[in-house]
Amino acid sequence: MQILDGKLAAQAIKDALKLDVAQRSNEGKKIPHLAAILVGNNGASETYVAAKVKACEETGFKSTLVRFNSDIDELTLLEEIDNLNNDPDIDGILVQLPLPKHIDAKKVIDAISPNKDVDGFHPASVGKMVEGLPTFIPATPYGIMLLLKHYKIDTKGKHAIVIGRSNIVGRPMSILLSGNSNPGNCTVTICHSHTTNLKELCLQGDIIVAALGIPEFVTADMVKPGAIIIDVGITRVEDSTRKSGFRLKGDVAFDQVAEKTDWITPVPGGVGPMTIAALMKNTYQACIENN
Ligand code: GUN
Numbered sequence: 371m372q373i374l375d376g377k378l379a380a381q382a383i384k385d386a387l388k389l390d391v392a393q394r395s396n397e398g399k400k401i402p403h404l405a406a407i408l409v410g411n412n413g414a415s416e417t418y419v420a421a422k423v424k425a426c427e428e429t430g431f432k433s434t435l436v437r438f439n440s441d442i443d444e445l446t447l448l449e450e451i452d453n454l455n456n457d458p459d460i461d462g463i464l465v466q467l468p469l470p471k472h473i474d475a476k477k478v479i480d481a482i483s484p485n486k487d488v489d490g491f492h493p494a495s496v497g498k499m500v501e502g503l504p505t506f507i508p509a510t511p512y513g514i515m516l517l518l519k520h521y522k523i524d525t526k527g528k529h530a531i532v533i534g535r536s537n538i539v540g541r542p543m544s545i546l547l548s549g550n551s552n553p554g555n556c557t558v559t560i561c562h563s564h565t566t567n568l569k570e571l572c573l574q575g576d577i578i579v580a581a582l583g584i585p586e587f588v589t590a591d592m593v594k595p596g597a598i599i600i601d602v603g604i605t606r607v608e609d610s611t612r613k614s615g616f617r618l619k620g621d622v623a624f625d626q627v628a629e630k631t632d633w634i635t636p637v638p639g640g641v642g643p644m645t646i647a648a649l650m651k652n653t654y655q656a657c658i659e660n661n
Contacts, residue, residue: 371628374600374635376513379520380643384429387654391430394657400461402657403432404488404649405454407465409447409473410440414606415466422464425646431653434460440470447473448481455483461660462488462653467538485660488652491537499542502549506652511543513644514579514600516651518553523598523633530556531575533568533588533621539581539602547577568592580621590626599627599634602641 391401404426408419419435426433436450447465454463463486469475484494490506498505507515518525530547534540540560547556556577561568572578572592580588581602593599603621620637628634635641 371631372633374517374521374523374598374633374640376517376635376640376642376644379517380513380647382520383516383647384425384650387650388429390654395430400459400657400661401430401432402426402461402653403434403459404462404464404653405434405436405457405460407436407438407447407450407454407463409438409442409466409469412468414604415468419466421642421646422649425650426653429650431650432459442470442473444473444477447478451478451481455481455486460486461657462486462649464489464649486656488649488656490542490652496537496542500545502551506656507546507648508538508542509645509648509652510539510581510602510641511546512652513646513648514543514602514641515546515553516648517600517635517641517644521633523553525553525577526555528556528576528598529574530558530577530579531572532558532560532579532581533562533572534579534581534583534602535560535562536581540579543579543581547579578622582621584621585619586621586623588622588627590623590630593627593630595630596632597630599631600641601635601637604637604642 395401406419406422423433423435454460463482465478479491482492484492487495487506490508495505532540532544544558544560548558559571569592573594577598579600585605599622601620601622605619606616607619609617618638
């Protein structure tokens with residue numbers, strides 16, 4: 371068993387970006403500027419957005435955090451996106467999800483200018499990704515692809531089982547892994563809550579991407595020996611021994627699964643840091659393309 375160390379790979383990506391940004395700055399060129407919108411005070415969202423802002427600082431990017439109370443009306447949010455779309459200093463815009471129920475998240479995502487859509491959730495970005503054209507790829511699946519690349523994992527011809535069909539992770543992951551570049555060229559099975567023979571399918575997986583949000587769902591009896599396991603889960607579970615009062619649990623029962631695998635991502639320190647690094651890469655790309 372070997373660890374796919376997302377912290378290490380993400381650091382390498384951020385270090386390379388930092389050099390690129392410093393060079394741009396020396397040449398008098400614009401440096402990347404990410405705008406993040408956070409609505410309400412969901413604890414997990416607060417943590418994720420803070421990590422994104424911190425990564426900007428570490429990498430030499432500018433960042434702007436726009437905060438709204440959870441009772442903000444949809445129109446005000448759409449107006450803020452319009453302002454950011456029209457602000458030439460802003461290269462990338464992300465709206466942290468989930469949004470409060472009274473706001474139509476699709477309307478909000480669709481309002482982001484596709485050339486600033488660093489989350490890759492806009493239909494124009496999704497359409498390009500499906501066609502295999504260059505575009506912004508959603509940060510979590512993009513980060514996973516970068517992690518596989520960093521460790522030179524040969525995915526060609528492998529059977530990948532993706533558990534979860536969200537627009538943020540599972541669905542784009544299935545598209546990328548089935549794509550015709552490397553990493554990719556996999557045969558992909560996408561599983562979800564209506565899949566009837568999940569265990570049998572998982573046992574066929576050379577690669578399993580667990581992105582369903584149920585802690586320790588994937589157990590050793592579901593995993594083929596020598597499989598590659600990517601754990602996207604980051605559920606907070608109570609832990610009174612921690613200062614924070616919680617700890618993170620993945621969708622994979624790491625302790626029992628790890629010894630059966632060839633490669634596995636830990637939680638934390640696997641996919642999470644790669645998501646941030648991928649967002650940084652998208653924002654840098656937006657800066658280059660928009661200026
Ligand atoms: N919520 C969970 N994951 C993500 C993400 O990648 N981007 C945004 N904007 N919100 C999220």
